Amino acid sequence: MNAPVTATKLHDCRDAFAATLEKLAANDDSIVAVCNDSVGSSKLGGFKSRFPDRLVNVGIAEQNMVGVGAGLANGGRLPFVCGASPFLTGRALEQIKADIAYSNANVKLVGISSGMAYGELGPTHHSIEDFAWTRALPNLPVIAPCDRIETAAAVEWAAGYDGPCFLRLSRVGVPDLLPADHKFELGKANLLREGSDVTLIANGTLTHRMMKAAEILGSQGISARVLNMATVRPIDEEAIVAAARETGAIVTAEEHTIFGGLGSAVAEVIVEHAPVPMKRLGVPGIFAPTGSAEFLLDEFGMRPASIAEAALAVIKRK
Amino acid sequence: MEPTELERVARQIRLRDLQAVYEAGAGHIGGEMSVIDILTALYFRVLRVWPDQPRHPERDRFVLSKGHTACALYVALAKRGFIPEEEISTFLQPHSRLNGHPNNNKVPGVETNTGPLGHGLPVAVGMAKAAKLSGAKYHTYVVTGDGEMQEGSNWEAIMAAAQFGLDNLTLVIDHNRFQQGAALADTNDLAPLRPKLEAFGWDVTEINGNAMSEIVPALEHRGSRPHCIVAHTNKGHGISFMQDRVDWHHKVPSKEQYDLAVAELSEAI
Structure with a gap:
């Protein structure tokens, strides 16, 4: 409570996401990253160089990406399916519904550059409907962290959570707000x-x-x-x-x-x-x-x- | 199980499927009759599965992407021991776990939820890729309808399977030549399928998908690339007046038609 707002340095939460995923993957062989030609925008370059076999890049094919994620989970892998949020949630919404949420596939969906992060690129690239689309689905926690600390905590939580979830991340810089030892609790403000x-x-x-x-x-x-x-x-x-x-x-x-x-x-x-x-x-x-x-x-x-x-x-x- | 015995089981599954659809007053009987021989070969010969351990990590994976033919899957699962055979009578009844499309959270043996078309193959690609990553020895099989191949997501998955070198994946296309509203040829004709799959880097086998002697060796084929079986089948196979008739996609037989169909299938048994 009453965390300082004096912090002025801004951080890209994708860095915290990538660093946390790499840290978890180093200790858990089952973790795989799935992406749609989005290695750069999802900040998966480090993951790719450290765990090249565990980066599953399906190319520009979001529907297949989400389905592949569900199949990887069925086969005992722990997939983090990463893509620009407008395309992950918009293009593949039916896959998110049927293959992930309804099938209860243990898949972590990570929407990158959500909201208006791609502001200048125009409304096709804005993801300002993704809360509405995803929160209408049963069995799919929807999470939008506020800083790099909460992002890291939410990624750690997601890896340990037995079920699907949607992490909505931005690329717009934000200052630190939460204490460094913050633990993420689902459904707790x-x-x-x-x-x-x-x-x-x-x-x-x-x-x-x-x-x-x-x-x-x-x-x-x-x-x-x-x-x-x-x-x-x-x-x-x-x-x-x-x-x-x-x-x-x-x-x-x-x-x-x-x-x-x-x-x-x-x-x-x-x-x-x-x-x-x-x-x-x-x-x-x-x-x-x-x-x-x-x-x-x-x-x-x-x-x-x-x-x-x-x-x-x-x-x-x- | 040998082909002649498999044919006997397939006829039993057809009869039980017909009865279930008739009693429920709904179902997708045409596509069920076309795919039942393939399902029978899978569950009674090919698949390494353990009904008492439906989530065994080494089980072969099977995905019925044409999920609207769930009733045929339920009958096959029941005969194989995954669910009680008497439960088939609850098909489509209120609160039955046997709804019109399979639910993996309720029905043991179902791997993923299908219903909207073009979903099963991408998931099967993920299953096969998972085995490549973990070193698991299971094989993944997926059955799609031919009309379903009009969904673009399938072609995304077909490209990925070749790119990933998934020699542990077998796709069976139930090529009965009819979709819900008309013949494929009059809608969005995908035929011939073989050159398309070959161009995408798959091995392709064409068979009579209602002939057990051809189905079994095709399913047991192993190569160095993902394998597609183009299974030429007949919609409504086994029931004379349904065969190759588009209106039997999801029509329900009258009492007279039901009795006639039962007589034909019983005679075959």
Whole structure:
């Protein structure tokens, strides 16, 4: 709790993913990395040089990639299936449903460059629907770590978890937020900052923006709670209900469309268990214009100052 | 089991499948009749499997990618001892684990969930690749429909299998020449299949897929590349009025038709 937001150095979480996977693979021969010609973008170059036989590159063929992952798991391997999130989740969604989730294949899906990481490349390369698509599926935990520490912890957790999961990673730099010894717990939000007037809930690249927004609010005498909610499914109902009851107002922010993502998941809990004023920040249901991820997050009202303004507006509705 | 004995078992499976579809009032009987000889050869001759240890690490893998013919698979699994034979009567009933497409979490002997077409072959490629990585000696078999080969995911997997050198993988294409709505020739004709697979780097064998004497040696063939068996079959094989008729893809026989079909299959037994 109240982790420092003073860290300013930004880190690409893919490096933590790759380093952790290599560390695990060194001790577990069953770990294989499966990719779709994405060795570079998935940061699997180190894995490839250390474990060349255990890098299964199927070429540009995402449907086959996911199916192959399911088969590798059936044959006793522990596959991490890595690809750009828009193509992994969009192109191969039916494989994720039937071969992975419904078949309960012990496959770790790793969506790289999710959200608007490929901002300038345009909406075909934005992955701002992947929470909605994947969280609709039973038996598939959906996880978006907020920093390199949580990324490493989530990869370690995934390797030990007996079942499928979807790790949603970015390539946009984020500062350290969690303590170095952080252990990932599925479905458990992390209280990063205590507060009583409003709760800011985010994951992935938005958590650090929420922390900065909370500081701005603090300077104005508003006490904002910050929850890092990496797990979108199963959602931490207990933390959400407590936040609603104890702070009376909720703001969510995500690098995702506001339809069906983290904000929707939080809203579902609030509406059923503790209705309070709420604002969902994210991409407002459009194909985003050209610009970097950081530019687009600012553009869509997720600059820390804008988040703080949204929080004040929600507090007024109490 | 020798071919003549396998033929007897195949006829028994056809009869039980027919009865199950008739009683359930639904099923995919045409494609079941075409594939039953292949299933019989696999389960009663070729596959190294242990019904009391359905997850044995060294078991041969079998994937029925044309999952809509699940009823035929259930009957074969029951006769082989994976599930009780009397359970076939629950096919498609509320809460039965024997639904219209196989569920690996509920039915022992089922390896992966199929139903949407074009899924089984990629998974089978992963199974065969896993054996290459671990050194396991099992062989992987997968059966697809011929219409199913219109799915692009299959060709992704076909390329990967050749690239990975999967000589421990056998694909059987149940080439009955009909898909749900029409003949392949009138829809998206893939024939001839052999040169296509050969061009993709596979060994190809063409057989009569309803003749046990040809099915068994083809399944037992081992080479240095992935192996495709183009099994020329007849939709509705074994029941005269269903044979090669597209409307028997998922039609259910009337009482009169059922009695006639039972008589034909019983006579053959």
